[in-house]
Amino acid sequence: MKNIKVLGTGCANCRTTLQLIEEAAKAKGVEIELEKVEDLPRIMSYGVMSTPGVVVDGRLVHAGGVPSKEMIESWLAGEADKGCCSGDSDNNGGGCCG
Numbered sequence: 001m002k003n004i005k006v007l008g009t010g011c012a013n014c015r016t017t018l019q020l021i022e023e024a025a026k027a028k029g030v031e032i033e034l035e036k037v038e039d040l041p042r043i044m045s046y047g048v049m050s051t052p053g054v055v056v057d058g059r060l061v062h063a064g065g066v067p068s069k070e071m072i073e074s075w076l077a078g079e080a081d082k083g084c085c086s087g088d089s090d091n092n093g094g095g096c097c098g
Contacts, residue, residue: 001031002076007043007053008036013066014052021054021072030076 004021008014018036025032037043046053050064056075 001033003033003035003057004075005035005037005053005055007046007048007055007063008051009038009040009043011051016066017052017054020066020069024069024072025076028073028076032076 002025006014006018006021008017014036018034021032021034024030025034043051043053046055046060048060048063052063052066053060054062054067054075061075062071
C-alpha cells in the first residue's frame, strides 16, 4: 500500500490533485492511503513553497501545479523517482520542487 499525502490549504488545484490521485489509484487497482495535509507549518516542513505538493511514501515528488495523469500513474507504479523533484526536466509545466 502506498502512502500519499497531498499538501495544500484547500485551493482548487489541491482538490483536483487529490481527486486525480484517487481516480488513478482506483482505475489501476492500487491500494493507497491518501491524506490531505492542510497545516501550513507541516506543508513547509517538506520544503514546499508552492502547492499542491505530493509526497509518496515519505518522499516529495511534486510541488506547484496539478500533476499530469501520467506522472500520477508513474508514482502508483512505484516510480516515485520520476517527477520534477528528482531532476526530471519534463514535468509538463506542473511546477518544480526546487
